[in-house]
Amino acid sequence: MNNPDPLGLDWTNLSAPPPPEGAPPEVPQKFFEKRKAVHPQRIDGPFRRFKWLVMLVTLGIYYVTPWIRWDRGPYAPDQAVLVDLAHRRFYMFGIEIWPHEFYFVAGLLIMAGIGLFLVTSAVGRAWCGYSCPQTVWTDVFQHVDRFVDGDRNARMRLDKAPWGPSKIARRAFKWTIYLVISFWTGGAWIMYFADAPTLTADFWTGQAAPVAYITVAILTATTFVLGGFMREQVCIYMCPWPRIQAAMLDEKSLLVTYKDWRGEPRGSVKKSAKNPDNFGDCIDCNQCVAVCPTGIDIREGPQIGCITCALCIDACDRVMKEVGRPRGLIDYATLEDCTREAAGETPRPVWQTLLRPRTLVYFSIWAGIGLGLMFALGTRSRTDLTVAADRNPPFMLMSDGSPRNAFTLKLRNMQNRQRRMEVSLSGLPGGVVWNDRMARTDAARSMTLTVAADSTQALRTYVLAPPGTAPQVFAFVLRSLDAEGESARSETRFAAPGEAR
Structure with a gap:
């Protein structure tokens, strides 16, 4: 058969040539590693106790907060923290955020993000190790494992054991506890969006x-x-934050670090007793691996699986104490200080590590945003006004040639009591104002009305100007007629004959 390819290549056989005789078979490339079950061992120590404290505080805040009451008067809900989507309000104790004040929520979210940068710059992945919801709830479930199945060795034996009545019963009991905790978690979340006692009653009655x-x-x-x-x-695998944090860490960030120059080469207590000069402090007991909630070996160096929970420090310090060696073989340290310590120099104090330019810049930005939000919150007015002009038609000519414009005013009273308010005109000489609840003959430069507590009142309003008035900018001014005397101003345009198109 003739080859039609102009280059003279034979395209009839596209298979790869066979491997040479005696060559080893090609091993297929694996793109993932099969999961190895992690069974953390129980440990006690300063960092474990700190994790207990953080877990109790965070879970307490999450589950209890919706049930805290806060008296805001008769016109507002009495739940301390409430995201009231129906009425478009966000309540947090004495603070009430309206939709047009969403910048407060945005500011808090920005502070949370910069706070994560600050924590990461100072102490590495401490957020992941102590406060992340995934870490907290995983810790809870691991304690359930210990309660039902026993500690590490017992759980490993149970995992390898064949399925039988005993194993099925234990699994069913444990997974039931998982399910109850998970249900409480989901149930607590919805309590933030409605009155908790009322929603609980409605939930269980199907309403x-x-x-x-x-x-x-x-x-x-x-x-x-x-x-x-x-x-x-x-x-x-799933969380993007470890990848982001890896780009934020440097040689001056505090990390959980294994001091290999001190621990290597590893050897048991007996071996090091016979040849003390040939072995380091690490006795290769694997306790640091046994207590790790992600199952990594910190002795292999910094890695993405380390969440900086420091339980390996507790385990290693306990072992070092038992064998009569100084603590700190695994410790919080910067890579820079590790190099210095390995060379026989004294590492810097922790406060010098924390008070470095990057950390101070993050803290300054974080604190500046917080102070700005507090200032804005303390000086904000509880009165607000928005104005929307009719577009079609932009104006009407009365029988005497006077142009009339129509507007929709939204008067906000953000106090928990009704207030008398005055709406007046600023500018527009000779202009008068009235609303659809008034007679045309009562039109004047201002009008007085009552605005209900904690509400936004829409008001259909008309403005009339003398004949021959040119198009111009003027303003509505809203002023509360009480001790506060708060005011709001909104500029708009008066449309009249001769308006540019």
Whole structure:
């Protein structure tokens, strides 16, 4: 058969040539590693106790906060923290945020982001190790594992054991506890969006909105799966934050570090007793690996699986104490100080490590935003006004040639009591104003009305100017007629014959 290719290449056989005789078979490339079950061992120490404290505080805040009451008067809800989507309000104790004040929420979110940068710059992945919701709920489920199945060795034996009545009963009991905790987690979340006692009663009597049941079901399922089964896989594979943090760390960041110049070469206590000069302090007991919630070996150096929980420090310090060696073989340290210590120099004090330019810049930005929000919150007016002019028609000519414009005013009273307010005109000489609740004959330069507590009142308003008035800019001024005397001003345009198109 003739080859039609102009280059003279034979395209009839596209298979790769066979490997030479005696060559080893080609091993297929694996793109993932099969998960190895992690069974952290129980440990006690300063960092473990600190994790207990953080876990209790964070879970206490999450579960208890919706039930705290806060008296705001008869016109506002008495739940201390409430995201009231129906009325478009956000309440946090004595603070009430309206939709047009969403910049406060945006500022808090920016502070949270910069706060994460600050913590990472100062102490590495401490957020991941102590306060991240995935870490907190995983820790809770791991304590359930210990309660039901026993400590590390007992859990490993149970995992390898064949399925039988005893194993099925233990698994069913443990997963039931998982499910109860997950359900409480989902149930607590929806309490932030409605009055907690009322929503609880409606939920259990089947009268709650469908979205409440859907939300609880989704959060129950995600908590059950992510906290009960996936655990460290979420931190290592799913969460983007470790990758972001890796770009934010440098040689001056505090990390959980294994001091290999002191620990290597490793040897048991007996070996090092016979040849003390040939072995380091690490006795290769693997306790640091056994207590790690993500199952990594910190002795292999910094890695993405390390969440900086420091439980390996507790384990190593305990072992060092038992064998009569100084603590700190695994410790919080910067890579810069590790190099200095390995050379026989004295590492810097921790306060010098924390008070470095990057950390101070992050703190200054974080504190500046916080102070700005506090100042804005303390000086904000509880009165507000927005104006929308009619577009079609832009004006009407009365029988005497006077142009009349129509506007929709929204008067906001953000106090928990009704208030008398005055709406007046600023500019527009000779102009008068009235609303659709008044007679045309009562039109004047200002009008007085009552605005209900904690509400926005829409008001259809008309402005009339003398004949021959040219198009111009003027303003509505809203002033509260009480001791506060707060005011708001909104500029708009008066349309008249001769308006440019």
